[in-house]
Amino acid sequence: MERFVGELLARAGELARSQGLPCQVVLGGSAARGTWLAGDHDIDIFLCVPEHRELEEAMAIGRQLVLEHEERYAEHPYVHASLGGFDLDIVPCFSISDPSHLRSAVDRTPFHTRYVAGRIRGLEDQVLLLKAFMKGIGVYGSELRTGGFSGYLTELLVLKYGSFEAVLEASASWRPGLVIDLENHGSAIHTQPLVVVDPVDPRRNVAAALTLDRFAQFIGAARQFMVAPHERFFFPAPAEPLKDGELVRALQARKTMIIVVEFRPPDLVEDIIYPQLQKAQASIRSLLDREGFSVLRSGGNVSGQWGWLLFELLVWELPGVKKHPGPPVWEGQHLDSFLQEDRLILSGPYIEEGRAVVEVLRKYRRPDDLLRDRLGSLSLGHHLSPSIRSSFVLYQGWEILSIQSQDFRLFLSRYLSLRAWPAAQD
Amino acid sequence: MERFVGELLARAGELARSQGLPCQVVLGGSAARGTWLAGDHDIDIFLCVPEHRELEEAMAIGRQLVLEHEERYAEHPYVHASLGGFDLDIVPCFSISDPSHLRSAVDRTPFHTRYVAGRIRGLEDQVLLLKAFMKGIGVYGSELRTGGFSGYLTELLVLKYGSFEAVLEASASWRPGLVIDLENHGSAIHTQPLVVVDPVDPRRNVAAALTLDRFAQFIGAARQFMVAPHERFFFPAPAEPLKDGELVRALQARKTMIIVVEFRPPDLVEDIIYPQLQKAQASIRSLLDREGFSVLRSGGNVSGQWGWLLFELLVWELPGVKKHPGPPVWEGQHLDSFLQEDRLILSGPYIEEGRAVVEVLRKYRRPDDLLRDRLGSLSLGHHLSPSIRSSFVLYQGWEILSIQSQDFRLFLSRYLSLRAWPAAQD
Numbered sequence: 001m002e003r004f005v006g007e008l009l010a011r012a013g014e015l016a017r018s019q020g021l022p023c024q025v026v027l028g029g030s031a032a033r034g035t036w037l038a039g040d041h042d043i044d045i046f047l048c049v050p051e052h053r054e055l056e057e058a059m060a061i062g063r064q065l066v067l068e069h070e071e072r073y074a075e076h077p078y079v080h081a082s083l084g085g086f087d088l089d090i091v092p093c094f095s096i097s098d099p100s101h102l103r104s105a106v107d108r109t110p111f112h113t114r115y116v117a118g119r120i121r122g123l124e125d126q127v128l129l130l131k132a133f134m135k136g137i138g139v140y141g142s143e144l145r146t147g148g149f150s151g152y153l154t155e156l157l158v159l160k161y162g163s164f165e166a167v168l169e170a171s172a173s174w175r176p177g178l179v180i181d182l183e184n185h186g187s188a189i190h191t192q193p194l195v196v197v198d199p200v201d202p203r204r205n206v207a208a209a210l211t212l213d214r215f216a217q218f219i220g221a222a223r224q225f226m227v228a229p230h231e232r233f234f235f236p237a238p239a240e241p242l243k244d245g246e247l248v249r250a251l252q253a254r255k256t257m258i259i260v261v262e263f264r265p266p267d268l269v270e271d272i273i274y275p276q277l278q279k280a281q282a283s284i285r286s287l288l289d290r291e292g293f294s295v296l297r298s299g300g301n302v303s304g305q306w307g308w309l310l311f312e313l314l315v316w317e318l319p320g321v322k323k324h325p326g327p328p329v330w331e332g333q334h335l336d337s338f339l340q341e342d343r344l345i346l347s348g349p350y351i352e353e354g355r356a357v358v359e360v361l362r363k364y365r366r367p368d369d370l371l372r373d374r375l376g377s378l379s380l381g382h383h384l385s386p387s388i389r390s391s392f393v394l395y396q397g398w399e400i401l402s403i404q405s406q407d408f409r410l411f412l413s414r415y416l417s418l419r420a421w422p423a424a425q426d
Numbered sequence: 427m428e429r430f431v432g433e434l435l436a437r438a439g440e441l442a443r444s445q446g447l448p449c450q451v452v453l454g455g456s457a458a459r460g461t462w463l464a465g466d467h468d469i470d471i472f473l474c475v476p477e478h479r480e481l482e483e484a485m486a487i488g489r490q491l492v493l494e495h496e497e498r499y500a501e502h503p504y505v506h507a508s509l510g511g512f513d514l515d516i517v518p519c520f521s522i523s524d525p526s527h528l529r530s531a532v533d534r535t536p537f538h539t540r541y542v543a544g545r546i547r548g549l550e551d552q553v554l555l556l557k558a559f560m561k562g563i564g565v566y567g568s569e570l571r572t573g574g575f576s577g578y579l580t581e582l583l584v585l586k587y588g589s590f591e592a593v594l595e596a597s598a599s600w601r602p603g604l605v606i607d608l609e610n611h612g613s614a615i616h617t618q619p620l621v622v623v624d625p626v627d628p629r630r631n632v633a634a635a636l637t638l639d640r641f642a643q644f645i646g647a648a649r650q651f652m653v654a655p656h657e658r659f660f661f662p663a664p665a666e667p668l669k670d671g672e673l674v675r676a677l678q679a680r681k682t683m684i685i686v687v688e689f690r691p692p693d694l695v696e697d698i699i700y701p702q703l704q705k706a707q708a709s710i711r712s713l714l715d716r717e718g719f720s721v722l723r724s725g726g727n728v729s730g731q732w733g734w735l736l737f738e739l740l741v742w743e744l745p746g747v748k749k750h751p752g753p754p755v756w757e758g759q760h761l762d763s764f765l766q767e768d769r770l771i772l773s774g775p776y777i778e779e780g781r782a783v784v785e786v787l788r789k790y791r792r793p794d795d796l797l798r799d800r801l802g803s804l805s806l807g808h809h810l811s812p813s814i815r816s817s818f819v820l821y822q823g824w825e826i827l828s829i830q831s832q833d834f835r836l837f838l839s840r841y842l843s844l845r846a847w848p849a850a851q852d
Contacts, residue, residue, distance in 0.1 A: 175756050176780065193780075213777040216755035220775075220782060223758055224765075253772060253787075255745035292720065292740060296749055296785070297773075314718060315741050319681035323722055329642035329846075330601050332649055339650075346679060347723075349646075350844045351639040354602065354619075356646060359680075359722070418776045420755075 004084050005031060005043060008065065012045065012090075015061045023058060024048040024095055026110045030151050033116045035127040037135065041087045046110055048095040051103065058092030065090060075104045099200045111200040116155045129164035130154045136234040137221045137421050139214040145274040147211035149218070156182060156196055156206060168222040176212060221421035232422040239417065241409035247401060250416050256296060257316040259367060260395040260403065261375070263388045265307035273302055276381025280309055280388070283378045284371070292318050293367045299415045303407035307387070310415060313367060316396075321346050322362035328354045368394055430510050431457060431469060434491065438471065438516075441487045449484060450474040450521055452536045456577050459542050461553040463561065467513045472536055474521040477529065484518030491516060501530045525626045537626040542581045555590035556580045562660040563647040563847050565640040571700040573637035575644070582608060582622055582632060594648040602638060647847035658848040665843065667835035673827060676842050682722060683742040685793055686821040686829065687801070691733035692809045699728055702807025706735055706814070709804045710797070718744050719793045725841045729833035733813070736841060739793060742822075747772050748788035754780045794820055 016023035028044035062079035134140035142150035186197035277300035327334035442449035454470035488505035560566035568576035612623035703726035753760035
């Protein structure tokens with residue numbers, strides 16, 4: 001890896017010189033800090049140009065550096081390529097003097113590298129252990145799908161506590177609301193569960209992407225590991241697509257009703273589609289719960305051509321009668337409208353907690369009828385809504401056995417064996 | 427009624443004189459104020475003795491006044507008898523000069539009579555209309571079972587607004603928190619939905635027994651009546667015990683599961699047993715709901731030898747798996763205990779909103795199993811708990827057809843046809 005990167009950096013420097021562009025070529029991320037986890041494939045190279053030049057000049061160098069590439073867009077365009085088994089990002093940015101006055105978020109990265117590189121010497125292995133542990137339990141990565149710890153965050157934690165084990169031990173007293181401020185210069189109020197003030201930018205929370213559940217998961221896993229350390233925390237058994245027999249046995253034990261909405265997802269990057277998968281799940285769960293079809297748990301997955309939303313129901317058949325609460329009785333106009341609604345009333349109106357209530361015939365006694373009728377009018381995320389509306393297939397109960405996609409079976413396997421940390425040793 | 431009462435009052439006076447007891451004999455309640463609703467059977471006679479004498483001396487007169495009687499106890503003993511078709515209460519009390527310095531609650535009644543009698547002249551019919559309306563819709567009576575409007579309260583409302591119709595019209599702008607203070611001398615903060623300051627005792631709320639739901643019911647019924655007045659508001663069709671065929675049709679339309687707990691109630695007055703019936707319902711509903719057996723509505727009734735608690739369920743069969751939420755993960759000791767519990771885990775532990783959660787085998791998949799096992803350990807009211815624990819019978823679904831008691835069928839009929847006001851005219 002080092003040789004490969006060294007050649008790339010040298011060539012980028014040559015290209016810049018030959019074109020008269022004053023350009024610092026900086027290796028970013030873990031590769032530059034000796035905290036590069038084997039099995040990772042991401043290499044980030046930053047081309048930093050002075051503020052009076054154009055980023056486009058650096059893009060031109062990126063394009064020449066790797067001829068077979070694609071152009072991608074975050075805040076600004078960058079060059080992405082697969083080369084020598086690595087995922088290579090060549091990112092133009094501005095050389096700035098103060099990271100609290102950025103032109104763009106990527107301008108900050110060279111400062112991170114500089115801050116960590118000078119301090120992490122001798123602690124690289126500790127960072128690697130922490131990253132591997134987090135990756136093993138599933139809390140490593142700040143992309144939205146994971147909502148976990150970024151590489152930079154793990155480095156700062158090791159700098160703060162001194163070692164992998166010290167971080168694990170410290171986490172026993174972590175609570176949501178914890179603030180870690182290595183430079184004692186924090187200057188903003190954050191509401192996230194963990195606040196790690198960026199040493200190079202006092203207003204920024206390095207842990208902004210970390211969700212409460214991944215924060216809690218790390219604390220819990222650390223506790224389990226300290227009681228009974230085991231390599232499975234670092235190297236969990238890989239999930240296998242669920243076989244028919246395993247699926248049948250799981251359904252027989254759980255005796256729930258699993259409903260799957262299968263659809264054709266739009267072709268979008270994970271950081272855009274994943275929040276929409278979450279939103280779609282929340283909308284549908286809320287509809288099902290509101291109508292009395294109690295949801296145990298749900299899941300969502302997109303994989304190539306197919307997307308699936310899964311809902312596991314505790315209740316999937318309801319009686320003919322439904323309670324329909326109206327307004328507080330003293331709101332006369334609302335009461336009038338409520339009483340004038342056209343419907344078959346089985347009982348009432350009677351009063352409950354000051355409100356008029358009627359019991360009426362239930363429209364949806366089964367969740368599939370409900371979803372077929374109402375899925376189209378739900379808010380399922382900006383890009384997912386049109387995809388799902390245009391066509392979806394519902395599977396329920398044993399019907400899900402007919403979904404043969406190995407990606408679906410892998411998703412199911414992960415859904416059923418969901419764990420915050422490895423099982424205790426037998 | 428007047429002749430009958432007149433004779434009683436005269437004889438009580440004679441008895442007191444003959445025994446040297448200085449005693450005011452006062453007719454209480456509506457009979458004394460000309461606001462006595464035909465069909466009512468309650469006559470209250472107060473024997474008011476000076477504060478330096480004993481209530482027991484008045485009790486002695488009460489006993490002699492009606493030889494065939496029973497002694498009952500509220501704050502103090504009193505004599506109760508059924509005589510000439512009336513329910514007669516002869517109540518000893520103290521003659522006091524200031525009703526805000528009572529020896530006992532009944533000492534206040536003569537003051538109420540005096541206050542109303544002097545002001546209600548010419549408005550007696552308006553009071554009678556208001557009482558009859560409230561009785562017709564089911565909000566008349568301050569006993570705990572009804573939680574409605576007392577007779578004194580209806581009189582004060584007519585004094586405040588001037589007529590039956592004016593009270594109904596005024597109620598269109600009533601809201602919980604309304605304060606009515608005829609003498610503008612209220613001196614205490616009350617939290618009840620309606621506060622009517624007692625004209626003879628500024629600290630007392632005459633409407634203290636009125637529940638939010640009966641308050642709301644009156645407001646709603648008044649609104650319906652003003653739109654479409656009809657005598658059914660005053661004279662509702664009497665409920666009839668539900669016949670087999672009607673019960674079958676109701677169950678077929680609702681398709682719910684009705685569970686009935688039948689027990690032998692203790693022999694106690696309604697004002698003691700009714701709150702316990704409510705408490706028992708609340709405890710059992712909460713258990714059922716907590717275990718996932720969603721309750722649509724419940725009811726309770728005691729009638730002679732038998733008591734029934736009724737629960738109408740939307741859900742009465744649940745899957746094998748159950749979600750079992752644990753402590754927040756950062757509470758390490760609690761987490762340890764939670765993880766060490768002995769049980770078969772189907773999924774998890776995983777994290778939800780910072781908490782460890784496991785999915786385990788459900789113990790109670792049907793509500794009857796749950797109730798048979800757990801009813802005995804619930805808090806069902808001080809006197810009801812031992813009664814129900816000592817023996818109960820569970821009926822569910824079609825089994826309730828086998829309960830032949832006409833009292834039960836009447837209770838069922840009222841449960842199914844529960845209405846806050848009469849149905850609109852066809």
